[in-house]
Amino acid sequence: MDTQPTLTSHHPEKLLSVVNLRKAYGQQQEVIKGVSFDLYAGELVAVIGRSGAGKSTLLHMLNGTIETTAGDIIGFAQSDSPQHVQTLSGQSLRHWRATCGMIFQDFCLVPRLDVITNVLLGRLSETGIVRSMLKLFPKQDIERAIELLEWTGLIHHALQRAENLSGGQSQRVAIARALMQNPRLLLADEPVASLDPKNTHRVMQALKEISAQNIGVMVNLHSVELVKQYCSRVIGVSEGTIVYDGSPEGLTDDVQQLIYTPSSSAAA
Numbered sequence: 001m002d003t004q005p006t007l008t009s010h011h012p013e014k015l016l017s018v019v020n021l022r023k024a025y026g027q028q029q030e031v032i033k034g035v036s037f038d039l040y041a042g043e044l045v046a047v048i049g050r051s052g053a054g055k056s057t058l059l060h061m062l063n064g065t066i067e068t069t070a071g072d073i074i075g076f077a078q079s080d081s082p083q084h085v086q087t088l089s090g091q092s093l094r095h096w097r098a099t100c101g102m103i104f105q106d107f108c109l110v111p112r113l114d115v116i117t118n119v120l121l122g123r124l125s126e127t128g129i130v131r132s133m134l135k136l137f138p139k140q141d142i143e144r145a146i147e148l149l150e151w152t153g154l155i156h157h158a159l160q161r162a163e164n165l166s167g168g169q170s171q172r173v174a175i176a177r178a179l180m181q182n183p184r185l186l187l188a189d190e191p192v193a194s195l196d197p198k199n200t201h202r203v204m205q206a207l208k209e210i211s212a213q214n215i216g217v218m219v220n221l222h223s224v225e226l227v228k229q230y231c232s233r234v235i236g237v238s239e240g241t242i243v244y245d246g247s248p249e250g251l252t253d254d255v256q257q258l259i260y261t262p263s264s265s266a267a268a
């Protein structure tokens, strides 16, 4: 599974600074209410909280698929000067989204295309739609896709249609597709929510290996057990604010109550 160079450093590279971030959908109340944190290369950060706490909204704002209402998201992941993600548009936004790969609960594969083409579609922004549809992928991209399918254990399914894969296999293809962009950050929105225990562990193990390759990984999870088993850091969100940011070992019963109990019942 040695597909990317391992870099070690005593000063982890900062990939992202989130400063006082806020989000309200339309005229509704804010669902993210002034959130700040930094994200570093090599971290596997879990975001946990009750349903509706704002976890998905947060992740989607980081890669620019949901607009922010206020605050700043500063990306350091591209080699040049820091970028204010919420001000990006057009090609620079597409470039940021490639730097900041994303996977989802429902995989978002193209069911009728074969597995390797789905992986290669991770390079769509570079290859272009016409070349991609005609499967005119550069040789080095095909080699990289094969490498990633070997790493995920799915090389024997490379020519099979994606619609015939199990949920766990589909999620691993989605991870491979995200890695085709050579991201510095990987955002995973409830990637194991629909998976059985065995596949859940396979996907979590894959995310851990990706973070060990000096990529910053941020994952929305509902299981504290998985957080403790796999993650290096956990951010607890309650009603749009961060109420805990620290090690998984620090998730005591009191801290979990703070994260998972609605403020109205906590006050009662």
Ligand SMILES: Nc1ncnc2c1ncn2[C@@H]1O[C@H](COP(=O)(O)OP(=O)(O)OP(=O)(O)O)[C@@H](O)[C@H]1O
Pocket (backbone or CB within 6 Å): 025, 031, 049, 050, 051, 052, 053, 054, 055, 056, 057, 058
């Ligand atoms: N497009 C939208 N328009 C209006 N409100 C929205 C929209 N998307 C999310 N919300 C609301 O924002 C709040 C936060 O939703 P979000 O999906 O970010 O929470 P979550 O913590 O990811 O929840 P879950 O764990 O159930 O996925 C919820 O109250 C939700 O109803």
